[in-house]
Every structure is written in structure tokens, then in C-alpha cells.
Amino acid sequence: MDPKPIIILILPIILSLIATAIVTASADSSYVRPLPRRTLQFPWNPKPSSNPQQVHISLAGDKHMRVTWITDDKSSPSKVEYGTSPGRYSSVAQGESTSYSYLFYKSGQIHHTVIGPLQPGTVYFYRCGGQDPEFQLKTPPAQLPVTFAVAGDLGQTGWTKSTLDHIDQCKYDLHLLPGDLSYADYIQHKWDTFGELVQPLASARPWMVTQGNHEKENIPLLKDAFQSYNARWKMPYKESGSGSNLYYSFEVAGVHVIMLGSYTDYDIYSDQYRWLKADLSTVDRKRTPWLIVLFHVPWYNSNKAHQGEGDDMMASMEPLLHAASVDIVLAGHVHAYERSNRVNNGKADPCGAVHITIGDGGNREGLAHKYKIPSPEWSVFREASFGHGELKVVNSTHAFWSWHRNDDDEPVKSDDVWITSLVSSGCVAEKSHELRKILMAP
Ligand SMILES: [Fe+2]
Numbered sequence: 001m002d003p004k005p006i007i008i009l010i011l012p013i014i015l016s017l018i019a020t021a022i023v024t025a026s027a028d029s030s031y032v033r034p035l036p037r038r039t040l041q042f043p044w045n046p047k048p049s050s051n052p053q054q055v056h057i058s059l060a061g062d063k064h065m066r067v068t069w070i071t072d073d074k075s076s077p078s079k080v081e082y083g084t085s086p087g088r089y090s091s092v093a094q095g096e097s098t099s100y101s102y103l104f105y106k107s108g109q110i111h112h113t114v115i116g117p118l119q120p121g122t123v124y125f126y127r128c129g130g131q132d133p134e135f136q137l138k139t140p141p142a143q144l145p146v147t148f149a150v151a152g153d154l155g156q157t158g159w160t161k162s163t164l165d166h167i168d169q170c171k172y173d174l175h176l177l178p179g180d181l182s183y184a185d186y187i188q189h190k191w192d193t194f195g196e197l198v199q200p201l202a203s204a205r206p207w208m209v210t211q212g213n214h215e216k217e218n219i220p221l222l223k224d225a226f227q228s229y230n231a232r233w234k235m236p237y238k239e240s241g242s243g244s245n246l247y248y249s250f251e252v253a254g255v256h257v258i259m260l261g262s263y264t265d266y267d268i269y270s271d272q273y274r275w276l277k278a279d280l281s282t283v284d285r286k287r288t289p290w291l292i293v294l295f296h297v298p299w300y301n302s303n304k305a306h307q308g309e310g311d312d313m314m315a316s317m318e319p320l321l322h323a324a325s326v327d328i329v330l331a332g333h334v335h336a337y338e339r340s341n342r343v344n345n346g347k348a349d350p351c352g353a354v355h356i357t358i359g360d361g362g363n364r365e366g367l368a369h370k371y372k373i374p375s376p377e378w379s380v381f382r383e384a385s386f387g388h389g390e391l392k393v394v395n396s397t398h399a400f401w402s403w404h405r406n407d408d409d410e411p412v413k414s415d416d417v418w419i420t421s422l423v424s425s426g427c428v429a430e431k432s433h434e435l436r437k438i439l440m441a442p
Pocket residue numbers: 153180212213214296332333334
């Protein structure tokens with residue numbers, strides 16, 4: 001008997017077991033996570049091969065958006081028609097497409113098409129590849145206020161669905177995701193079901209993401225890390241002068257947002273660090289008074305899970321981010337919520353960043369509910385529940401942060417705080433000399 005079909009059948013199971021072992025190996029073995037909700041079941045839903053699937057949008061430089069979708073048909077055009085009235089497309093943009101293979105899996109054709117220039121705060125109707133259905137998106141405003149929805153470590157379980165439903169009910173301009181998207185973990189078709197799950201939200205508002213450990217999917221000698229993630233979730237790295245999809249920046253209204261990579265080199269001689277310095281030198285706090293940074297592994301974490309995993313990156317990059325007067329840092333990875341005071345180098349600092357861990361989107365691994373006791377001085381609020389955050393940047397001086405717990409399937413506001421910008425507190429002016437010295441250093 002030919003053993004090949006049996007190998008094809010059992011390989012995904014073996015890979016899944018290896019993935020689970022790798023992913024859980026780094027966790028603290030002393031805590032027990034409560035039961036997660038079941039992984040969602042996606043019935044097979046055959047569609048015409050040129051039908052656009054897994055549609056999502058992202059910002060792609062000033063006044064532009066990237067539309068991404070997948071077709072089974074390899075020859076389907078990478079064309080987006082769009083306009084401000086339903087069914088009437090006054091503009092058309094041509095993009096490019098790619099695909100990838102992962103062991104026995106072959107992806108559909110992944111299309112990336114940049115549209116624009118677009119008007120701010122405007123609803124556009126669009127369709128992909130010359131095919132219905134029609135989608136609609138809203139561009140972010142040109143000026144403050146602007147509202148971000150934030151949820152990391154999403155996965156695709158009953159909790160994920162609950163979180164997405166709550167985000168859908170809130171009025172927001174774009175979604176920020178600090179890593180761990182699909183939890184495909186080598187099982188490639190789960191990238192496809194995740195794309196379908198998030199499409200209703202991600203096709204309507206820009207989803208700006210950075211990568212987590214669950215996006216790695218590397219196999220020594222066979223597969224490089226982040227192949228699927230980079231092919232499917234292309235972010236504006238070229239538009240922001242970066243050489244890697246794993247770190248980039250963008251500006252929206254009065255906010256400069258930097259997305260960093262926790263799983264690529266970050267020491268002071270690394271490409272990422274060099275790019276970060278170059279990017280910070282372009283920030284004009286008159287144009288963008290707020291500076292926000294996202295990455296996956298938190299630097300300030302009093303949960304027992306993933307203790308110390310962010311220490312090396314923090315040692316390398318925190319002095320630079322502190323000199324640059326970063327207002328807020330958003331991280332994921334730990335499946336719980338935690339908010340700090342303004343902090344730097346482990347101590348309260350009025351010119352430090354507010355660190356928020358929000359890795360509680362709803363993944364299959366459940367919650368991390370054991371905390372270090374006593375709570376560190378910098379930790380203001382911590383709770384192991386699934387949920388999402390909303391950040392409304394109101395003007396150049398004030399932003400309102402709220403965290404909404406998924407309580408009995410209702411979004412219950414459980415933590416909120418007004419954050420005052422470092423521009424308004426004088427920190428930016430006070431540290432401008434220090435920043436210039438670091439940015440000028442070789
Ligand atoms: Fe993670």
C-alpha cells in the first residue's frame with residue numbers, strides 16, 4: 001500500500017501537536033488556564049473560483065488604502081473598482097497578486113491593490129476583481145478626534161466572536177492588533193477561516209496588525225518564519241521606509257503609530273533599531289502630537305504568564321522610546337488585561353509611557369489568571385478576562401482609554417482613564433535634546 005496518502009492525512013495532526021508543544025513550552029507551568037470556548041466550526045461553503053474571499057483593508061501611505069483579498073481562480077484580476085455611491089465606481093486601481101505553498105497546502109491567489117487618493121472621513125463602495133459582492137469602507141478622519149479599537153491574540157473561538165461582535169457595536173475608525181491573529185499554527189486552512197471570520201469588520205475599517213509568536217510557523221531547514229503572515233497581511237512597511245513587513249509606521253489624524261516586531265532582531269545594531277531611529281526622526285509632534293507604539297510581548301507584565309520574555313527587547317529599545325516621549329505602548333501575548341501608570345525603567349516616571357497589555361481577544365488557549373503578588377507599583381489595573389479596548393484620541397492634549405470585558409456576552413466597561421499627552425505635560429520639549437543626541441549617534 002502506498003503510504004503517501006496516510007502521511008498526507010496525519011501530517012497536519014502531527015504539526016498541530018508540535019505547534020502546541022512549541023507554543024506552550026515558553027509559558028509558566030505554575031498557572032492553570034480556565035477552560036477556553038470552543039473553536040468555531042466553519043461549514044464548507046463552495047463559491048465561484050473568482051469570488052473575492054477574506055477581504056480586508058489597511059492604510060497604505062497618505063490618503064491611500066490597500067485592499068487585500070483571495071480568489072481560488074489564479075487568473076482573476078487584481079483590480080478594485082470604487083466610488084462614493086453604491087454600484088457606481090468612478091475609479092479603478094490595478095494591483096498585484098501572490099501565492100505561497102506550505103508543505104501540501106497551496107494558497108489561493110492573494111491580491112493586494114492600493115486605492116486612492118481618498119477623501120478623509122468618507123464612505124467608499126468597492127468591489128474586488130470585477131466581481132460582486134460590493135463592500136463598503138470608511139476612511140479615517142484627517143484631524144482629531146480619532147478612535148482606535150484594540151484587541152490582540154484573537155484566534156477563532158466563541159470568545160473571538162463575542163469580542164468581534166462588541167467591537168462591531170462601537171464607533172471606531174481603525175483596528176489595532178498587537179499580534180497573534182489566526183492561531184493557524186501551521187494548519188494553513190485556518191488562515192483562510194480566520195480571514196472569513198474577520199472580513200465583515202476588516203473589509204469596512206483598516207486593520208493595522210503586527211505579528212506574534214503564533215504567526216511564526218517556521219520549520220527548520222524547510223520554512224522561514226512568517227511566510228503566511230507576510231503573504232496575507234501586507235502592511236505599509238515600504239510606505240514607511242522599512243525593509244520588513246514585521247515593523248512599520250503610519251500616521252492617522254494627529255497620531256503617529258509605530259508597529260514593532262518582538263520576533264525579529266531588536267538590538268541596537270539591528271535593522272529594526274536603525275529603522276526605528278530613522279522613523280522617530282520623521283515624527284513632528286506639531287503634526288502628530290500623539291506617539292503610540294505596538295508590539296506583541298509586553299515589557300510591563302505582572303501576570304505569571306510569559307514573565308521576562310520582553311526583557312531583552314525592553315533593555316534595547318526602552319531608552320530610545322523614552323527619549324522619544326512615547327505616550328502609550330500596546331502589547332498582547334499575555335491572555336489578560338493590564339494597565340500601568342506612566343513608567344520607565346521599572347519605576348513611575350511622569351515622562352514614561354502608559355503600558356497596556358491587551359492579549360485578551362479570545363483565542364483557544366484560554367486566560368492567564370495568575371498574577372504576581374503583591375502587585376508592582378506601576379500596575380494600576382489587571383484582570384484576566386476576554387475583551388477589547390477603545391482609545392479615543394480627543395485632541396492634542398487628551399485621550400480616553402476604556403477596556404470592555406466580555407461579561408456574559410455583554411461588553412461591560414471595566415476600566416477607563418483619561419490620558420494626558422506628553423506634549424501637553426512638557427516632556428517632549430524637555431527631552432528634545434536627549435532625543436536628538438540618541439538619533440544622531442551612529
Ligand atoms: Fe503570543
